[in-house]
Structures are given as C-alpha cells and as structure tokens.
Amino acid sequence: MTDQRFRNAAGGRIDRSRPLTFQFNGRRYDGFGGDTLASALLANGVRLVGRSFKYHRPRGIVAAGSEESNALVQLGTGARTEPNVRATQAEMHDELSAASVNCWPSVEVDVGAINSALAAFLPAGFYYKTFMWPPRAWRFYEWFIRRAAGLGRAPTEPDPDRYEKTYAHCDVAVVGAGPAGLAAALAAGRVGARVILADESSEFGGSLLGEAATIAAAPALDWVAGAMAELAALPEVRLLPRTTVFGYYDHNHLGLIERVTDHLGPRTDTTLPRQRLWKVLARQVVLATGAIERPLVFDDNDRPGVMLASAARTYANRWAVRAGDRAIVVTNNDSAYPAALDLSEAGVNVQAVIDARETPPDAWREPLRVRGIDLAAGRTVAAALGRKRVEGAEVYELAADGSRLIGAARCYDCDLIAVSGGWSPTLHLFSQSGGRPRFDAGIAAFVPGESRQAERSVGAARGTFSLAGCLAEGFAGGAAAALACGFGDGVAPPVPATGDTPAGPLRPLWRVPTAGHGGKAFVDAQNDVTADDVELAAREGYRSVEHLKRYTTTGMGTDQGKTSNVNALAILADLTNATIAEVGTTTFRPPYTPVTYGALAGRSVGDRFDPVRMTGLHQWHEAAGALFEDVGQWKRPWYYPRRGETLHQAVARECGAVRASLGIVDASTLGKIDIQGPDALKLLNLVYTNAWDNLEVGRCRYGLMLKEDGMVFDDGVTARLGPNHYHMTTTTGGAARVMGWLEEWVQCEWLDMRVHFTSTTTHWTVVAIAGPNARRLLAELCPDIDLESAAFPFMAWRDGTVAGIPARVFRVSFSGEQSYEINVPSSCGVALWQVLMTAGAKYDITPYGTETMHVLRAEKGFVIVGQETDGTTTPQDLGMDWIVSKKKTDFIGKRGLTRADCGRADRKQLVGLLPENSKDTLQEGAQIVAEIRPKPPMPMEGHVTSSYWSAALGRPFALALLMGGRARHGQTVAVSSYGTTSWAKVVPPIFWDKEGERLRG
Amino acid sequence: MQYSIFNLIREGINKHKGWPAAFRHPEPKERYDVIIIGGGGHGLATAYYLAKEHGIRNVAVVEKGWLGGGNTGRNTTVVRSNYLWDQSAFLYEKSLKLWEGLTQDLNYNLMFSQRGVLNLCHNLHDLRELHRRINAIRLNDIDSEYLTRDQVKAFVPILNMDPNIRYPILGGSLQRRGGNARHDAVAWGFARAADRLGVDILQNCEVMAILRDGAKVTGIETTRGTIRAPKIGAVVAGHASVVAGMAGIRLPIESHPLQALVSEPIKPILHTVIMSGAVHVYVSQSDKGELVMGAGIDTFNSYAQRGSLQVIEDQMAAVVELFPMFSRLRMMRQWAGIVDVCPDASPIVSKTPVEGFYVNCGWGTGGFKATPGSGWVFAHTIAQDRPHRLNEAFNIERFSTGELIDEHGAAAVAH
C-alpha cells in the first residue's frame, strides 16, 4: 500500500468515494475510480514505467491521452492479458494488474539496456549494413534480433470475451467531444439532425477536463455539464463515450470502436460485449479531434519526468495529481503559461517558465510574478539530467537563429520538465478521408486543406486554439452540417464569453542545439529515433519524408508518430534546405489508435466463422455414424463406417452394395434452378454446348457449360418440365455461380430475352437410389408411375408419389447403375428416406457417401468439374466432343474453343490409368513424367486427377490428364509421387459397363 | 563505402559522419541508352542487371514519387517459388535463387529470412490439389514437402488444430526455402548497387508522355523535362495500363487494391509464413514483432491506395479462426497497394508491338517475391531485344492464342 503522495487532497474528477487497489510490476498501489493507470501511477510517485524499444532506455509517462508514446504496459493476466496498452488509456478498476513491457528481469534492472552502451554502433538502419557474412548466416543473427523484438506478449489462450458489431446511420457525426465537438453537436442536435457524438475518453469535455478555463463566467466544466444534459435530452442525439473513431473510409463511412466493458475489468457477466465495432454512415462529418502538443527535441529529452506541459496540467486538474515536486516549464508558445499557473496552483513548485521567444507576451508576466515563477525568455532547455528520472535541467540562452546555445548553462534542480513545442492539429481522420494537409507557418503545423468528402474540421483540429474560437467554429460547423442535411437555417448559436488570453506567435524550435555531453535527443521516443538518426538518413540520401520514416522507423510505433511526425520532418527540412511544406507529411493510415482483432472479427468466430449448410437429412446421417466432407459450405456424408471399418473398407462395402443390389445417397446439395419463360430454350442453347431443341417435355439431358474462353465451367442435368419451363441442376459447389452466370447474361447481354430464374436448391430433398434393385424398390412405393423402361426410359422424369409423398422422379445415373433421383419437398425428406431404408432392407439398401459416389462415377469415366478440370480444360480435352454441337451457330465459349492453343495435339487429355501393380492405388495429384531420372528435374506431362481402388474391378484405377493422351492408349507411363514411381497403362477413361446397359436396363 | 561490421564500428566511433549517400539525386541527362519507367523493386532490379549483366550503364530509372513507394513498400514481403506450372516455377525459382545471394551481391542486408512458407489445407479437395502441386514443384527440383496434421502442429504449435472447427486443418505444404525479406531494403539495396554502377535514379520525375517516331519509341516527356532513349521498359505495378496506354498498348489488366495490415509489435511467436487459401489469410511476423497480414483484394477497379474496412473484417475473422490467441492483439496500421491483375494471374514480361518498348507488369498479388528474377529476365529482354527462355511464355500474345499460364491457385487470396 502506498500513500498517493502526489495526490492533492481535493479537486480533480476522480471519485474519492471509490478507492481502488491495483498492481503494477508486482507491487500494490492505491487509486480512485476515475483514474487511469497513468494518473494512479503518478499519484503514487511511480515515474519509471517502461523501457524503450531499441536501447531499453528508462521511460516515464509523457502524455495524458492516446498520443502516449512511452508508457506501454501488459494489462491483465491469463487469457485476458493485453499487450502494449497505453497506461494513459487504461481506466482504473479494482484489482487491475499491469506490468511494464520489453524489459527483463525488471523495469528497474533491464539487461536489454546493454544496447544503450552499444548505441554508437546501432544507428538508424545499422542492420542494413552488417550481419551479411558469412552468407546465409542471417538466420543465426536473426534469432538474436527476434529475441529482442516486440513489446508486449500475446495471450497464450483463446479470448474468453465477446465482441459485437453494429451499423448506424446519422446526419451529422461529430468526432471529439471537446468544446468544439460539443458545440457542433449542440448546434446540429438542436435543429433536429440525427447526431452521433463520439469521444475516445471516458468523459466528455476534451481539453476542458484538464484546464481551469471559464465559459460564461463560470467554470467551463459547468458549461460541459449543461451541454451534456441538453444533448442527452435530445432524442436524435446518440452519445458514445469511450469510443474512438479510428477510420474514415470512402463515402463517409466511419469505423468506431467502443470499449464497452474494458473499464469494468474482468467480469463473469458477459451480457455486454467487451468491445463493439460501429460502422457509421454519416451524411456529414464534423471533425473536432483537437490537437496534440509536440515535445521538444533536446538531449535526453526521454528521461522519466519530461512530460508534455498540457499533460502535466491535465494530471493536476483532472486527477488532482502533481506530476512532480519541482518543475520547470519549457515552451516556445503561449499554451504552457496557463499550464505553469495550474501546476503551481496544484502545489507543484514551478521554478521557471523557460520561453524560447525573446519577448513573450506581457500578459503572462504578472500572473507568473504573483505565483513566484521566474520567466526566462530567449532560453531553452538543452539537456535533461538524471537517468531513471529527471534530476535537473540545463538551460541556455538560444541564438537568435536558433542554431546554437550561448553562454553557460543554468542548471535547475527539478524532477519535472514540462515541455511545449507547439501544437499539431489531429489530422488523421481528415487525411484518411482523402484530404491533403497544408502547412500553416503561422502556427508551424499542418492544418486541413480542401475537403474531399462531406466533412469539415472545427476548433483545434483546424488550428484554432482559443476556446472562444473552438466554440464559435463548433457551433458554426454543427449548424452548417445540419443545414447540409436539411435541418435548421445554418445560423450558428451565439458563443458564450470565455476567459481566453490572446496568444502571441510561437517560435518554431525543432531541434534544440546539443548541450554537447553525449546525450541523445529523441524525435520518436517509442522507436528510439534520435535527431542524429534523422540527420544520418538525410546524409545517406533518404530525403523523402517516406524514406525517412521507413529508414529510421520514426512514426511507425504503436503511437503512429502522433507526437513525433512534425518534429521529424521539420528537422529533415532543415537538413535538406527545404521548407516544411515542401517536405510534406506522410500519409496517415487507419486506425487512429490500434483496434482489437477480435472486434473486427466480431461474431464471425468459432461456429459462426462461416455458415454451415446441412441438408434436411443431416441428423439422420449423423445418427448413422457418417463422417462428413466439406463441399463448399455444405456438410456432405463422406462415408458411413460400420464398427471398426476404415475408409477403404467402408467404401468397398458401399460400392459393392450399389453394384450388387442397392445403394442410397443424399443428393440434395446439387444446385437446382427453375427456369421459366418463352425464351428458356433459347437460353439453354446459348449456355450449354449441346443442342436442346428436340428435348421433349418429360425428358432430361446432360449439359456442359463453358466460359467464353471455352474452358469447362459447370455441368449438370436439365429437365424440360413444360413447353417454357425447365429444371436445371448444377454441381454442388457451382450452384450460386451458375445462378449468377445466367442472371448476368440475361440482364446484361440478352436484355430482350424473356426468361426468369429461381434458385430451388433447398426446396427439394433429393434422394438417389442406385443399383440393380432400384426399380424393384421404387415400384413397391410408387403406384402411379409406370417404371418400365419403355415408359420411363433413362434420362426421363415423371411426377407421381413415392410412399404417398408427392415426388418428381428423375431417371438419371451418376453411378452407372439403374438409378432414380427422387425429389420431394424438403419437409418430406426424412419421411421418404426412412421409408426407403425400411422397404429397402430386404435388398440390403446401403447408404453411401461422396467417396463411394466418386468411385462409382470414376469407374464410368464421369468427370467432376473441378477435379478432372481446373479452368484450363476444354470439352475436347475431356473426350466430350460429342456434347459440343457442330450445328449451333453460337453458344458461350464456342469461339474460345477455336483459338490456336485449343487445337494443339499435345493438350492434356482425359485418360484412364491402370497401375501395373494391382496393389498400387496411385496418389491423387501424382504427376506423370516423361522420363524417370535419378533425381529431379523430370519433365511432366500430366497428372492423376482421380484414383481409387475398385471393388468391382478388383484392382486400382485412375483418371488422369495426359498430354496427347487420347492417342496414347496402350502405352505405359511413369507416375511419380513423393519420389516413388509407379507404372501404369493408359486406357480409355471408362472401366465399367462400357455399353451403358446397366444404367439403361 | 562497403557496408560491413568493420565500417559500422569505424563509423560508430566517427559518429557516422562518414557514410556517403546510398544513391545520388542526379539531374536527368538528355539521353540514355535505356529508360526504365518505375523506381520500384522490379525497375531498380532491371536497371541493376542491365548494368551488371549486360554492361549497359547509361540507364535512367524514372520514378514519379519516391523510390520503392509503390507496391515494393506496400506488400507483405513473402518470398517463395512453389508454383504449379513449369513456366512459373522456373521463373520464380530463378528469382528465389537470386534472393539467396542477393544480400551479398548488393552489399545491403535485405534481411532475407528463409523461415519457410506453410500453405494450409482444410478440405479433401484442397488436399488433392496440394499433392498435385507439391509433386509438380518437387519434380521441377524445387523444395516442397507435405506436412501431415501432426507435423503442422509441431511446426506451428500456436495454430488451432481442433478437428471440430469450421475449417479444420488437414495438412499443409511447406517450402522451407521460402520466407520473408525486408521490403524497403530491396528497393534501397538495388538502388544503391545500380547507382554505384552508374545508373541515374530520377525521383519525383513523372512520365507525362511516351515519344514515338512511327512504330519506334524515342523517349519520354516528364515533369523534369524530355529524356531520350531508344529503349524504354515500363515496370509500373499499379499503373501498367496507364503507362502502356501512353505508348498505345492495351493490356489485359485490371487494377485492384490489395488490403494489408500490421499488428502492434509483440514478442515473436510465429516463425514462419502461414497461408490459407480456404479461409483467406496470410500472415507472418516481422523481425520487429509486427504480425504482417495480407487480406483480400477489393473486387472493384481502383487506383486509390486506401485501406477499406470490410475486407479487413473478413480477414480478422480468418486470423482468429486459425489463431484464437490473436483475438486480443490489435491492428496498428492498414493500407492498400494497387495490384495489376492479369486474367490468368500470371505476369507479362514482354516485348510489345511498339519497337523499343517493353512491358513488365501484371504480377497481381505476387510481385515482391519475383523482384530479382523479374529484373533479371527483363534486363535480358531489353538488352537482347528478345525474351530470355525463362520469360518467353509470359508474352502478350498468349491472350490471343489462349496459351495462358493459369495460376489462380497460386496466391492465398482469390484474384
């Protein structure tokens, strides 16, 4: 337990009625509700919170918000641990536990700090210049580098938390709930616009939370409370605290991440998600994202205790925490003066304000004098003293051109150096929206340029730093945005009076001249990029700002350079004699702050990663012990092993049953499309390669579809149900593709064609019975269809009833046996299946899965699109010339087939293979080689597409694509797989019932 | 100055004041023997090999922005050569062989790490295709091996090997010689090496027009003036149609944004490259600790190098499916590169009907790995005015004859 020695007895926005305890690096501390981890650590006097990425330098808290570059912690433990959390954004809850990242064995004693001693040899990009010998030793060096890489640790267990996503629409989205954002929301909300107001902080008010400002002669936070109350009462206004707008995408889409329960700590109640991803479509966007204070670049400016002046001020005002006992405030602009005064008010001994400007505005002199704070003008800090915490500062007079220090140092004894190098508007979202920032020399910062989307920036986000200005722009921006959506008259509400002190111009100060005793001046603290690194990059020719970024890694840390970018490019501009405007800024990329993967995945995890499609018979298959195969999104029975059976044994048994008696298979997943209209026939003639004119009602026909390049795309049987009515079937995986294909052609190319499509795939349960006893079984159950071959031949269909269920029966066969595909309404599928199983028992009816189906069809030489074809296969390659009409003047793909390459004699053609060794089932995917050599390379001339052991043949067989294969029947070829060679005879690709008597019989 | 540990130490003592520029920033000359349009990895490699292999040193590389600013600096840094078709396999393997000595050749550490590329397989159909591919690769004398489920688990213990997940992992194919390289270093390394051989690298030099005399090219009009040369090679991924159009050439290319992202740096836990076509993800972990991921492409034509959200959402679902422990990690930065995609997902490295004008484009999502090989064959094509045996098949005519090299299975993301 500690005493919160740096916490003032009164003030701040913490909940003193809610004392909390937490752990940091294994030690227990006290804090209050409303604290962040950072404010609570500072209250307890903890200054050293982390180590830097490369040199493992001791680091403390620099900022009070999401721009924090140093204070990264591993938050929580176990499955809920989270790496690299900024202590400034971790809201305090009871029993919070956190630890410093990237240090071992502890943050106090860190072995990695040896890098600091070697720093002279580890400048930016040093790794590009060494570790090159001996050749191929890089992985040896890399092992050590990877040991040192990374900051925090990933959890080692699955995430126990839940995430949600939601869509929202609004008229005006206001990003940021500081004075400008609140004003904008008020102006838009009052006239009835639907407003979403989001702010990353737990509390609205923005900068006002950390300042002691006044509005309308009262504390500014009173005005905030009033605004909040008014907004909360407006029904069309939605307030989203703890919600970061992280991305500005096309067409005014915003990505928001809401931390719904993170601040409550680990919970067992999971009614609420951990975080929620909002996808907001806004008609107008008001960016009131504020500005970020810049640090100053001086020697050892990274010592714990060097802090942004605004942050020190915020800690004092918002959390009643003194960031130090004895402070100096160093600035080049006005904003640090109220900070100095507030610090002093909070009890910090502020010794001096060190202002780089020769003549600071007179308005500050008197308030400083009253507080006993010295003012040192024309001076700046050139070095921080101390190592694990600031122990002092060296202050020098600065030459008029800023190029050198003059005279001797004055040393201040202090533990806090509060710095302000000016302010950079937060342009991230503006830049993401497609806008180009423009450099404003007046405030030495980039400001938003022309808008590319329906957005406007207000307040500090566009470089207006006075409170009055922020309120005025907020009101005006909100009113204008509402008007653009048709609400109100665009007139801004009156601006209340504020207590602003007019600000004087700032003195740009990018690189404080070195004090000369070997300190490092950091530009990007998190990535350990120093001013010397920037100089080295420029010297080596990496002069583009993007090269600078990539060569030195400045701005590429988890803070994405929020505090470092402008300093870095200004120093680069100086070194290359260019203006800052010429150097330009790098592109800001989403997200503004890092976004949890789980939130982006949302509910699409686990079972919901991708929908599972199951047929109506799925539960029956499961109960029968089927193993399943994924086919697209479908689960199809693969095979039905009986006790102790292997795949091979089960499939042999299933195949045997079909060939000898009767099998039954669930064919419901086949795609089905109902086609109707006077031009249906015309369409079929265009999308299939064969002719459909003479297909009578009651008959069906097999067809192949090609793409325009002549390559096989899908296949299936289509039945003529009526004069203008067809039932098309497709492959299981191709159903949606074919449906889309037909729609596309009819809607985009043949606009006058009168034909309509309806997907009926899941309307039907399709059960195929196959085998010599198929007709016998069906006859028992189907009194109203004449099943004799003369009346119901192969490739015909009939309507009737099966087991009393209205059914459409197709006499088609994918097995080569006598076979009927019985289609019944999906709701009747289970009933049908059960009747068939019961009635078929006397024929030993055997359910079979996809594996058996594949064996049976392969014995017949029936191809599977996607297995015997791969997008480079023509009908001729498959030996299916017979299905390509010579008479039709046109069909899709006809011209493609006559291109030069399609006529080559050495194209890969479908053949059968019989392995010479009759025990040797070839590996599917084995390659046929032209010549066996002792070792590769060996020229290949085809591959095995399907290969099975055939119970019917009593031997293995295969289908293959082989160069010039049709002319090579009878030859023996070498088949190579994983270094093993098999020899196989090339045969025609049909192995069973070549005359087709069984399926027609 | 050579890059070496000795010079690094010497310069360390010297406060690194002695390092010369890695490459010059010269003014354009009036005339060169060859102009390469595009200062990305492929263009710089072409210039380097023109100088090194063919003795053509009077070469300009013109780049509209900063070198390496296109897809070279936007990709996910995967290097491999596990391609199905012979033509692709030979070309990418040539490239991989060059990668294996490139750091020393360029005297610039490209951090080329052969940590392996593991393609996962989630269903029986993919498994069949996997065997086909592995066999083809091995018979072309390129390393590839099949890993069973258990071997996958041993190789990458953090993968979700639960057999009951939506897309369980059935096995995988591993190319151990594949891996990652540091992408920016490739551009800088080639630039430095080419510069040292006399090549002029002209940044901020945008081509406005290609000058012709009848059927022959004579030079280019740029934002930095007119530059003449009898031979011009265009290597401008993301702008191929635009630049080829200046020479009157139509290409079978569509440009799409390929989305990519990195996580915050975490202590390394993934030491290989994981790719899965079925759940659409590829991921590796950089030497800085960031998880680098490629997502899918936006399906529409675009030249905007902007991140979008919906592709990333699907991507994250896939990542969490494979690595449930990644759920609490965070995306730090997302972006897009513009990929030029050919109908057969294979590149065009070819002469054109315009004399002296050569194109190298259409690498789709797979260009980074090809960088040295692409430059090597393109340099040959330009220097000899005929393709090398390795890029003969990658001509423009194939789209007329139909002799395509269909590599749609090659990338982890569907084109």
Added chain:
Amino acid sequence: MHLIACPWCGPRDEVEYAYGGEGHIARPARPEALSDGAYADYLFMRRNPKGVHAERWVHAAGCRRWFNVLRDTVSHRILAVYKMGEPRPEAGP
C-alpha cells in the same frame, strides 16, 4: 466501403453488391468472324482507366439486378448509376 444507390432499392452498403467489371463490353454478334486477336480484345483487354470508369454491379444480396455505374477509380466518387441497356451518361472522359 462504397455506398451505392441501386436503381431499384436505393442506397445500400457495398457489401450487398458484387462487382462485374468494365461495362458496355458487347458480346460480338459473330464471334466466329473474329481473329484470335480481336476475340482476345473482347475476352481480356480492358480500359482500366485511372479516373472515370463505366462498370457493372449487381445487387447480389438484394434484388439481384444488374446495373451500370460511373465511378472514379481514384476518388471512388460515384458519378452516375443507370440501368442496363441505357447509354453511358456524359461524365468525364
């Protein structure tokens, strides 16, 4: 993250649509009369402009109707949406 106005259903998020590539590519009336090169033009060659692109989309998860869009491939701004069969409106090159 486009917001596209389906001519039948009104503005909907991009995820409801599927992209169909360049529009106004008419299928040759007599493909057999074309040379391999001319047929390749139809099959494969694309304008792929940096700027205004006339393209096709289908409201796949909605009414399943195809339509044309004029869209800028750099800014992603949608300049026009029009039905199949209608001529391309005047806008840009």
